[in-house]
Amino acid sequence: MTTELEWLPKGDWRGYEAYILGSLAAQFPGVWLEPDARLPGKKSGTMRQIDILAHARESVAFECKYFSRKVDVKCVETVLGMLNDVGLQRGVIVTAVGFSAAAKRRAANDDCDLQLELIEPNRLSKYQQRGAPLIFRAPIGISFGLVDGWTCDTELTNAPGGAVMMMYPLGHGLQSAMHGAPVIYANFLIKERGDETLAELAAPHQADIANDHPNYQFDIEHRMFADRSGTERPCLLRIARGSPQISGIEYALYVDYGVMAVVLVLCAPLGAADLSKVLLDVYRDSFPLDVTAGREEA
Incomplete structure (x- = not known):
């Protein structure tokens, strides 16, 4: 050993x-x-x-x-x-x-x-890594900031319907994190028509939450948030929570990258403090890359 x-x-x-x-x-x-x-x-x-x-x-x-x-x-x-x-x-x-x-x-x-x-x-899971998480789907890639004391997990990256990236506190494996720790996951959202708004892209996920948790309410905010390079992009921040809480609070940040959007979701367990700043910090420390050319996007 x-x-x-x-x-x-x-x-x-x-x-x-x-x-x-x-x-x-x-x-x-x-x-x-x-x-x-x-x-x-x-x-x-x-x-x-x-x-x-x-x-x-x-x-x-x-x-x-x-x-x-x-x-x-x-x-x-x-x-x-x-x-x-x-x-x-x-x-x-x-x-x-x-x-x-x-x-x-x-x-x-x-x-x-x-x-x-x-x-x-x-x-440790063999899928865990300590470096900053990088996700990509041509023509763009995103390098995100890593939460201090967390690890990045790629176990579900190639699984059907799986998240392209997950993050959770060090000391957990994927299963233990999903049953008792805050977890962040990321996915790309393809614009099938090419002109979908963030609200339209977010609607199916929101409908699923409402169906599973009829008592949950949604706080939605449309803002411009800047990444590490200072580039501001249209964002939709949604917080889903219920009273009484059944399965914690879900924070979702949808970011518009033009040809597609990226969603960052933070699932917080019952009793956790407000973690919206954690999710925003992951995005604010990010920067996009042109994966077709292998260089950082200007």
Whole structure:
């Protein structure tokens, strides 16, 4: 079994922490997970940093070690000292490459409950990628921004009726994301006549939502939004939600690229905060390409 994180650039410890945060969120829905937490040291008199703090009946500190070698006893003692300083009894050290024998013995022989966990890249889907998502259908392609702490998934790209691109938080696979995490997907919309409006292109999807969720209401806004190049395009932003909520809120952004349109849809789970800005940021960080010529569109 490989322990090399081929999906992360060398030294990308922030990416590893984001992946662990996503893994924990998938395992413990409803638990408040605070990344880059700070707690006051009772003995040191200074603020101590914790990679991820799980706020529960008994809080747990998670330390993520993206090392090229095994975690040693010195690292374990450092974490034990931090736990003792901030008054926490439980901690977890997470790594991708394992622990030395001395580190394991030291963790097992202390008053603090310190667990050692090995999180390897085999939890990742082979379809996931860390780079910015690029979708294309001649004559245009779109390179979108990637949400911080998310991954891009292409598993359904070639499936009949499948989205050409999906994004969701690191730590999830496609199925777990679709059943408990915010998910963004993108598709091209072909203008069969050539002069369809965004409202006409959006109508079939809206009718499907209304049929499945008769209690849902639609907030629709027509705006001009600019992408990374500063080019403004006609957009339709639609938010579908019901009271009471049955299956969360759906945000959809339709963007007119002339010969065709692109729809970005964000499906938010029940109880999620307003995520419309996330969807807009993905578009605002995008830029089009002329895939027939292999160059960025002017």
